[in-house]
Amino acid sequence: MIQTTTTRTRTQIRMKSISNSSSSNSPRSKQEQLLGYQRSIFATLFLGYAFYTYNRKSVSYATPTLLANGLITTSSLGVIISCQNLAYAVSKFLGGVLSDRVSARLLFAAGLALSGGSTVLFSRTENSTVWALLWFCNGFAQGAGWPACAKLLKKWFSPANFGTWWSVLTASSNASGTLSPFLAAYVIIHHGWSASLVLAGLVSLLMAGVTLITLVDDPTQVRLPDPTVAPASSTKEHIAKENKNTVDEAKMTVKQLMASPFLWIVSVCYLVVFCTKTALSDWAQIYLMEELGRTQLQASSFTSALETGGFFGGILAGVLTDKMASKVRIRGNMRMMVASGFMLVCATGVYVMHTFLTTTTSQVVVSGVGMILGASMFGPISIYGIVASESFPAHLSGTAHAIVALAANVGAVAAGWPVSWVSHVWSWDGVLVVLQALCAASVVIILTTRSLHITHKTKTQ
Incomplete structure (x- = not known):
């Protein structure tokens, strides 16, 4: 009797242990752990x-x-x-x-x-x-x-x-x-x-x-589940379709990627916005102090306003284009079309900075212009990186992003010594005119090359 009771107790303990282990490895528990790690x-x-x-x-x-x-x-x-x-x-x-x-x-x-x-x-x-x-x-x-x-x-x-x-x-x-x-x-x-x-x-x-x-x-x-793996399809037709897409994408080579017109459209636009952003971030303080008579603290507040605007502009661009890409159908890449709107605002902001800001302009207005410029620059910066990563096959997405990022940083290099040379030859007014022209040109490029855009819809069908 005592032996039977002992055996029963051991069995209960073992079952409880198995139950606890099973609970800790349950899908819900794994998802909670994954969320914590994320x-x-x-x-x-x-x-x-x-x-x-x-x-x-x-x-x-x-x-x-x-x-x-x-x-x-x-x-x-x-x-x-x-x-x-x-x-x-x-x-x-x-x-x-x-x-x-x-x-x-x-x-x-x-x-x-x-x-x-x-x-x-x-x-x-x-x-x-x-x-x-x-x-x-x-x-x-x-x-x-x-x-x-x-x-x-x-x-x-x-x-x-x-x-x-x-x-x-x-x-x-x-x-x-x-x-x-x-x-x-x-x-x-x-x-x-x-x-x-x-x-x-x-x-x-x-x-x-x-x-x-x-x-x-x-x-x-x-030992956590892969959050990037989509749930399996419930129909054989969908599975076959996904397999077909994988095979087609796997055939694309680096040489074909480099020959993609859309890759170079994104690269040129990324170069322009990064040149503009870097020029304003690195040189705007000096422009405001030398040309508009601002103190170092006031000039720093403009730089801070650029980043504050960029914070909201970058998030807005990602959330807005995520929603619009799945609901709105237009000719061309939806994210790129939104980016063109941002760049139009950026060109206008640089024009306002060049034409209307003076030594008597309120610091609140100066900072307000900085916020608008920041939002209009960092929105496209976010968009171009996303577009490069999602528009090409998974095995080449890193290479695609590396190429457009290289173009962006060529723009950043141009914002260094070349900008200082332009300021020396044509003054800071000349620098701002060049930046206006570049931003406007990127808008024209996006709008006139819509037939060459790779869309998310095209990629996944």
Whole structure:
């Protein structure tokens, strides 16, 4: 009797253990764990990329002080900015290729650590040649950030909301750009430009350590379901159709990708908006101080307004185009058509900045123009990246994005020394006229090439 009772007790314990194990591995439990990981990883990427941006712009925040103290000339500054942007252009392309071959977690952390280290070293010298070399290293490290983000987004989040997640993560750069100009201005005024760069570098080194702990490359590494896999179709016809599409997409080669007119349309438009954004971010402070008589704090508030507007514009672009792409049918790529509207607003904003802002214009109006410009620039920046990633076969989406990102960073390089040369030859008014013309030209390109657009509908049918 005692033996029978003992056996029954052991059986109950075993069954309870199996029940608990089964419960912990249930679909609902797995989904809850997946949601927790998604929140943690997205928060880490959001903060980490914000610190990438803080480092990338830390010298731009210090340039008015460096110029005022005679530590640097406008021409030398243009060379330093172009060195960073040139290295960023090359490394972002390489980063896109590397993200398919190495751990995105390690790539993200290594880039952030190297970027922070080069910023700290920049603060320790006053030699223009060394500055150019260090800022080249900084730009090279920066190129690891976004490719790693894109890789992790694709691994951890559903394609159905890819545009929204992409745009919200992009907004981390704007959040950083909104707050960091004020933080940098405060530190520079009270402790000097060197202290501002040391702060930017040290917090990035610290964040690099955090990312090594919190990021995970793939849900399968922690035995979680793959959120990118769509539910199986209930009909044989749909399955056959999906298989046919996979075979067709698999046939596309890199050579065919490079021959795609749509890829180059997106690339040219991305180049234009990135040139405009970088020029206004890097040089607007100097324009406002030299031409409109603003203080450094007032000029910094304009830069902050650009980023604030960009925060909302980038998110709006992703959410709006996600919804419109599934509901509205027009000739051409819906996301690109929305981007053309943003660029038209951008051209108008630069015109207003050039024509109507004067030394007596209210600072509220100046900041308002900055917010509109920020929203109209960062909206297309978000859209072009999404379009490049989703418009081509999965096995070439990383390459497609790397190509358009390379074009974008060529635009950023053009916003360095070439812009300083234009300002020297034709003044800052000439710079703003060139930017207006480029923005207007990109609108014309999008609207006149609609027959060449690749649409989401075309791709999935």
